[in-house]
Amino acid sequence: MARMTGAQITLESLQREGVDTIFGYPGGVVLPLYDTLPQFPGLRHILVRHEQGASHMADGYARASGRMGVCLGTSGPGATNLVTGICTSWMDSTPVFALTGNVARALLGKDGFQEADITGITHSITKHNYMCMNANEIALAIREATHIATTGRPGPVLVDIPKDVFQEETEFEWPEQVSLRGYKPTTEGHAGMIRRAAEIIDQAKRPIIIAGHGVIWGDAHKELVELAEKACIPVITTFLGIGGFPEEHVLSYGWLGMHGMFYANMAADYADVVIGVGMRFDDRAMGRFKDFNPTAKIIHIDIDPAEIGKNFKPVVPIVGDVKRVLPKLMEETKQQTRNDWLRWIDQQREEHPTLHIRESRRMLPQAVIRSLYDETQGNATIVTGVGQHQMWAGQHYFYKRPRQLITSGGLGTMGFELPAAIGAQVALPGQETWAICGDGGFQMTMQELAVLVDEQLPVKIAILNNGYLGMVRQWQQLFYDKNFVSVAMTQPDFCKIADAYGIRAIRVEHKSEVELAIREARNHKGPMLIDFQIDQEENVWPMVPAGAALSETIEAPAEELAR
Amino acid sequence: MSTAPHSGSRPHHTVHTVVAIVENRPGVLMRVSSLFRRRGFNIESLTVGRSEEEGLSRMTIVVDGESAPVEQVEKQLYKLIDVVKVSDLSHEEMVARELAMIKVRCNNVNRHELLDIANVFRADVIDIATNSLILQVVGDEDKIDGLIKMCEPYGIRELSRTGRVAMVRGTKTTTVHEREPEKIARIHEKAGRRVDNVELPFSSD
Numbered sequence: 001m002a003r004m005t006g007a008q009i010t011l012e013s014l015q016r017e018g019v020d021t022i023f024g025y026p027g028g029v030v031l032p033l034y035d036t037l038p039q040f041p042g043l044r045h046i047l048v049r050h051e052q053g054a055s056h057m058a059d060g061y062a063r064a065s066g067r068m069g070v071c072l073g074t075s076g077p078g079a080t081n082l083v084t085g086i087c088t089s090w091m092d093s094t095p096v097f098a099l100t101g102n103v104a105r106a107l108l109g110k111d112g113f114q115e116a117d118i119t120g121i122t123h124s125i126t127k128h129n130y131m132c133m134n135a136n137e138i139a140l141a142i143r144e145a146t147h148i149a150t151t152g153r154p155g156p157v158l159v160d161i162p163k164d165v166f167q168e169e170t171e172f173e174w175p176e177q178v179s180l181r182g183y184k185p186t187t188e189g190h191a192g193m194i195r196r197a198a199e200i201i202d203q204a205k206r207p208i209i210i211a212g213h214g215v216i217w218g219d220a221h222k223e224l225v226e227l228a229e230k231a232c233i234p235v236i237t238t239f240l241g242i243g244g245f246p247e248e249h250v251l252s253y254g255w256l257g258m259h260g261m262f263y264a265n266m267a268a269d270y271a272d273v274v275i276g277v278g279m280r281f282d283d284r285a286m287g288r289f290k291d292f293n294p295t296a297k298i299i300h301i302d303i304d305p306a307e308i309g310k311n312f313k314p315v316v317p318i319v320g321d322v323k324r325v326l327p328k329l330m331e332e333t334k335q336q337t338r339n340d341w342l343r344w345i346d347q348q349r350e351e352h353p354t355l356h357i358r359e360s361r362r363m364l365p366q367a368v369i370r371s372l373y374d375e376t377q378g379n380a381t382i383v384t385g386v387g388q389h390q391m392w393a394g395q396h397y398f399y400k401r402p403r404q405l406i407t408s409g410g411l412g413t414m415g416f417e418l419p420a421a422i423g424a425q426v427a428l429p430g431q432e433t434w435a436i437c438g439d440g441g442f443q444m445t446m447q448e449l450a451v452l453v454d455e456q457l458p459v460k461i462a463i464l465n466n467g468y469l470g471m472v473r474q475w476q477q478l479f480y481d482k483n484f485v486s487v488a489m490t491q492p493d494f495c496k497i498a499d500a501y502g503i504r505a506i507r508v509e510h511k512s513e514v515e516l517a518i519r520e521a522r523n524h525k526g527p528m529l530i531d532f533q534i535d536q537e538e539n540v541w542p543m544v545p546a547g548a549a550l551s552e553t554i555e556a557p558a559e560e561l562a563r
Numbered sequence: 564m565s566t567a568p569h570s571g572s573r574p575h576h577t578v579h580t581v582v583a584i585v586e587n588r589p590g591v592l593m594r595v596s597s598l599f600r601r602r603g604f605n606i607e608s609l610t611v612g613r614s615e616e617e618g619l620s621r622m623t624i625v626v627d628g629e630s631a632p633v634e635q636v637e638k639q640l641y642k643l644i645d646v647v648k649v650s651d652l653s654h655e656e657m658v659a660r661e662l663a664m665i666k667v668r669c670n671n672v673n674r675h676e677l678l679d680i681a682n683v684f685r686a687d688v689i690d691i692a693t694n695s696l697i698l699q700v701v702g703d704e705d706k707i708d709g710l711i712k713m714c715e716p717y718g719i720r721e722l723s724r725t726g727r728v729a730m731v732r733g734t735k736t737t738t739v740h741e742r743e744p745e746k747i748a749r750i751h752e753k754a755g756r757r758v759d760n761v762e763l764p765f766s767s768d
Contacts, residue, residue, distance in 0.1 A: 119590065127644070128644040182585075182643070182644050309638075
């Protein structure tokens with residue numbers, strides 16, 4: 001045992017938990033921590049340009065690597081700037097550890113300079129949070145917080161430490177065991193329930209698996225493939241589940257939801273048994289709840305018992321870790337073929353080819369994404385923002401492995417793309433990483449370009465620039481009688497902005513230049529930005545209008561296809 | 564919730580009594596109450612106090628069953644790290660009580676009437692002054708409502724109710740004790756110190 005300051009204990013504990021990178025921004029109350037940082041050469045600190053960037057980077061790091069991401073901010077505005085990123089991880093269940101400083105203990109609750117009640121603010125968007133009022137609480141808090149963030153259904157945690165607690169000296173004692181009376185995630189599925197599920201699957205004529213983010217976080221993609229192949233069940237994913245089942249697999253039928261594949265929506269709506277695996281039956285995926293496939297028997301497998309029965313009442317609820325449940329379910333189910341059912345979906349796909357890109361003299365964003373897929377042989381990690389470009393990136397790139405698509409699905413955080421791509425690149429330095437951006441969202445966090453230069457990260461940035469907040473424009477066109485309000489944006493010259501940071505950039509104004517630009521970016525050693533001046537009024541199809549049922553999916557109208 | 568008018572009579576107003584055993588830590592009350600607010604569950608009453616186990620508090624929460632399915636309330640509560648155990652007592656044989664203090668206006672002329680009323684409700688007079696007295700009553704909500712109604716004509720100056728506390732009848736508990744090891748239980752039984760599985764013919768009503 002050694003005497004250590006609170007700051008030393010904090011960094012020592014993080015290191016013992018396997019942390020190697022901290023995305024942070026210094027400030028008054030965390031100065032003791034930054035003062036101590038050079039004593040820990042194993043901890044790489046990446047200086048962001050805005051704390052929101054730090055929380056998204058930690059999230060991107062976690063999503064790309066499967067390990068916990070760590071972000072750090074000072075008290076008050078530093079802490080509140082982390083909130084959007086923390087909430088993004090909360091909604092998508094990713095393990096992010098937010099560390100904040102706070103004012104000295106004597107000033108707490110007195111509205112001291114840069115004081116914010118960050119534990120109060122983040123109660124509802126963290127799995128749990130801690131305020132350490134003594135240095136000897138820090139190690140246990142970090143140990144428990146890490147355990148909570150990375151086990152069960154993952155999620156963000158926050159540890160808040162007052163300035164003078166960083167400075168306080170105490171004996172460092174590392175708690176070997178974590179024991180929380182109120183936190184014991186169920187991992188083994190109920191054997192009887194699994195047997196019932198297998199019986200229902202065996203008797204099903206038209207079963208379908210809807211695989212969610214939980215398959216990726218549960219590291220259960222292999223188990224999922226084995227079950228699907230043995231029982232011959234077609235698989236569709238949720239938007240966040242993309243990559244959890246290889247899209248080139250013969251049983252893969254894309255993803256469902258508001259902008260999902262037409263045939264995926266139809267298959268989900270026509271199935272007689274719906275098996276939800278590691279997903280939460282979200283409204284964007286399922287459409288209007290009361291009209292989602294009313295006759296289907298639902299089998300719901302998830303590690304979070306609160307998700308079961310929240311939106312749909314399953315016939316068979318299975319609480320457990322998908323990695324443990326799926327193999328047991330596979331053992332219990334019979335091997336069989338369901339050619340009629342697969343043929344039915346195949347026919348839907350032939351008649352409604354969602355992923356067909358029409359010929360056009362315009363630069364279609366779909367075609368830009370498809371070119372990127374072709375040029376990268378489908379191997380790149382794709383990180384998106386939120387909006388039209390996100391949906392096109394989900395539709396027209398094909399994903400073959402988990403963690404290949406990194407996107408803010410639950411919260412829908414614009415500006416997520418660039419910092420999350422930075423985090424992903426830091427986690428996997430050798431991996432080709434593309435940030436697909438909208439012109440609106442890029443401007444929310446583009447200050448993080450500086451981090452690419454600082455850290456020499458070769459992230460490639462593709463802006464699908466249509467001069468609009470495209471998804472909002474689409475809704476105003478379709479549902480607000482073309483009353484376009486506050487959606488057209490004057491854009492800066494993105495190439496000049498990149499240039500100002502010393503980042504190479506090119507503008508692509510004609511579709512014939514798309515491939516060349518992508519090749520140039522791939523051949524360039526460092527980061528590079530491409531400003532694709534895409535067609536301005538292209539819409540995302542198909543679409544389930546807000547509040548409609550999956551069966552009411554609308555495909556692109558003829559006049560739009562003629563453009 | 565549905566805004567459609569109910570056809571015919573309103574369905575029976577369902578309340579659920581949920582007991583949560585929670586870690587006795589700062590912020591736990593806020594975590595629980597903010598969970599209810601965020602999920603749109605209506606709380607009719609919430610009481611907190613220490614439990615028989617050191618470091619654990621017991622919350623008794625009465626939830627409006629129409630605002631949320633009670634199993635969602637339970638599951639969401641369980642997600643809080645500081646919540647150790649949740650039980651819905653609604654389907655159990657339970658005893659539920661509430662305490663109320665009622666400060667009622669009175670004078671020399673009508674005081675004896677109030678004392679008579681208090682007697683009927685087995686309420687105690689815990690303070691008396693020339694122009695008022697404080698009644699303390701313990702019982703279920705209906706009983707307290709009844710006494711309040713009887714006091715209203717005299718003028719209620721102040722009213723304070725604790726909200727419901729509840730326990731399951733019989734030997735079953737809603738606590739988080741580890742079960743007594745069988746061996747020890749047998750020793751107790753042999754010594755005649757155990758009355759397990761024997762319902763006593765006793766009711767507080």
